[in-house]
Amino acid sequence: MAEHGKSRTEKLGLPPGSLVYVGEKPVEKTIISYLLYEQEEVREAVIESIAELPDTPSGDGVLWIQVTGLAQIAWLKELGQRFALHPLVLEDILATDQRPKIESYGPYEFIVLRAFHHEIVQHMADQEQISIIWGKNFVISIQERQSLLFGSPYDWIHQNRGTIRTGGSVFLTYALVDAVVDRYFTFLERFGEELEDLEEELIAEPTQQTLQRIYRLKHAMIQTRKATWPLREVVTRLDREEAPEIRGQTGWYLHDIYDHIIRILETVEMNREMLSGMLDIYLSSISNRMNEVMKVLTIISTIFIPLSFITGIYGMNLLIPETSFPWVYPFLLLIMFLIALGLIVYFRKKRWL
Numbered sequence: 001m002a003e004h005g006k007s008r009t010e011k012l013g014l015p016p017g018s019l020v021y022v023g024e025k026p027v028e029k030t031i032i033s034y035l036l037y038e039q040e041e042v043r044e045a046v047i048e049s050i051a052e053l054p055d056t057p058s059g060d061g062v063l064w065i066q067v068t069g070l071a072q073i074a075w076l077k078e079l080g081q082r083f084a085l086h087p088l089v090l091e092d093i094l095a096t097d098q099r100p101k102i103e104s105y106g107p108y109e110f111i112v113l114r115a116f117h118h119e120i121v122q123h124m125a126d127q128e129q130i131s132i133i134w135g136k137n138f139v140i141s142i143q144e145r146q147s148l149l150f151g152s153p154y155d156w157i158h159q160n161r162g163t164i165r166t167g168g169s170v171f172l173t174y175a176l177v178d179a180v181v182d183r184y185f186t187f188l189e190r191f192g193e194e195l196e197d198l199e200e201e202l203i204a205e206p207t208q209q210t211l212q213r214i215y216r217l218k219h220a221m222i223q224t225r226k227a228t229w230p231l232r233e234v235v236t237r238l239d240r241e242e243a244p245e246i247r248g249q250t251g252w253y254l255h256d257i258y259d260h261i262i263r264i265l266e267t268v269e270m271n272r273e274m275l276s277g278m279l280d281i282y283l284s285s286i287s288n289r290m291n292e293v294m295k296v297l298t299i300i301s302t303i304f305i306p307l308s309f310i311t312g313i314y315g316m317n318l319l320i321p322e323t324s325f326p327w328v329y330p331f332l333l334l335i336m337f338l339i340a341l342g343l344i345v346y347f348r349k350k351r352w353l
Contacts, residue, residue: 016088019073023096023129028145030072032079035064037157039165050078056138062169064157066150067142070094076142083108083140085133093142096129100230102237108135111173111234113180114227115149116187127223130180134173141176152179167250174253177235181257184228184264188271191220195274206282214282218275225268231261299352303343307336 035044036054038061047053056063070076073094080090089110092098098112111132130149133140141150153175156164164171194217201210239254314332325331 016091019077019087019090019094021070021073021094021096023070023144028069028071030067030069030075031146032068032075033066035066035154035157037062037064037165042158050075050082053082056136058137060166060168061137062172063138064172065138065140067140068146070096070142070144079140083133083135083138089133093131096144098129100227100234102234108133109173109238111177111238113177113231113234115143115147115180116183116224116227117147127227130176132173132176134169137169139169139172139176149183150176150179152182171250171253173238174250174257177238178253178257181231181260181264184224185260187224188264188267191217191224191271195271195278198278202278202281202285206285211279211282214275214279218272218279221268221272221275225265225272228261228264228268232258232265235261295352299347303340306339306343310336310339 031046032050033044033046034053035042036057037043038057038059043054045052053065054063065079067076067079070093076090076093079085080087084107086105089103089105092110092112100114101112103110111134113130113132115128115130117126117128128144128147131140131142133142143149153164153172156162156175164175167174198210198213198217201213235254235258239251239258310332
C-alpha cells in the first residue's frame with residue numbers, strides 16, 4: 001500500500017541528512033532496475049536488492065540505474081552507501097519540493113528537475129521531481145512514480161541510435177535532461193488547448209466557474225515558471241563543467257537544450273499575459289453585464305416616474321372627477337400610455353434601448 005506524503009513540519013528538529021519523505025503525493029512502491037551498456041553490448045535487469053547491482057564499468061561502458069518510487073527508504077540509503085553519496089543528496093531526493101538545481105559533490109554531480117506530464121488535472125499542472133546523479137561511467141535517475149518519461153533514451157540505447165552508446169555518462173545525462181525538457185513542450189501544447197477552450201467560454205458566456213478556471217490555470221503557469229526559470233542555470237552550469245567529454249559534441253547538444261528552455265520561457269510568459277488579459281476581460285464582461293442590468297432598471301424606473309406622479313396627484317381624493325366626467329379613467333390611462341410610449345421612443349432615438 002502506498003503511504004501518503006508528509007510535510008516539512010515533520011522534519012523539524014531532525015539533524016541535516018535525515019531521510020524522511022516529504023511530498024504531497026502518495027509514495028509508490030520502489031522498483032530498481034539497471035541498464036549496463038557498452039558499444040557492442042546491453043544488459044538490463046530488475047533487482048530485488050542493491051547487492052544485485054553490477055560493478056561500475058570502465059572504459060566507455062555506462063551503468064544506468066533507474067529508481068522508481070520512494071517507498072523503500074532503506075534501499076535508497078544502501079544505494080547512497082554503494083556510490084558514496086552525501087547524506088544531503090539523499091535528503092534532497094526524498095524532499096520532493098525542491099527547485100531545479102545542480103550541485104557538484106566532487107566525483108559526481110547532483111541534478112534536480114521538475115517533470116511535467118501531459119495531463120492537466122483539475123486545471124492544475126501534473127508534475128513530479130526528477131533527481132539525476134551523474135558520475136564517471138554511471139548515472140542514477142530517481143522518479144517519484146512510474147512513467148514513460150525516459151522511454152526515448154531507453155529506446156536509443158537498445159536501438160544503438162546516434163552516439164548514445166559511445167557518448168559516455170554525460171551524453172546519457174544530456175538525454176535524460178532533454179527528455180524532461182521535451183515534456184514541457186507537450187505540456188504547454190495541452191495547456192494552449194485549455195486556453196483556447198477558456199477563451200471561447202469567456203467570449204460566449206462567462207460564469208463563476210470560468211473565473212475559477214482562470215485562477216487555476218494561472219496557478220499552473222506559476223508552477224511552470226518556477227520550474228523552468230532555474231533550468232537555465234542547470235544547463236549553463238552543466239555546460240561549463242570541465243569534463244573533457246562535454247567539450248565535444250555534447251556541448252552543442254546542451255546549447256540546443258538551452259535554446260529549447262528559452263522558447264519554453266517565452267511561451268510561459270505569453271500564457272501568463274494571456275491569462276492576465278482573460279481575467280481583465282472577465283471582470284469587464286461582468287461589469288458590462290451589471291451596467292446593462294442597471295440601465296434596464298433605470299429606464300423602467302424613469303418610465304414609471306411620471307406615471308406615479310399622475311396617479312399620486314389623482315389619488316389625493318380632493319376632487320372626484322368621476323361624478324362630472326365618467327370617461328376620466330380611460331382618459332388618464334390614455335395619457336399615461338402616451339407618456340410611456342413617448343419615453344420609449346425618445347430612449348430608442350438616443351440609442352439607450
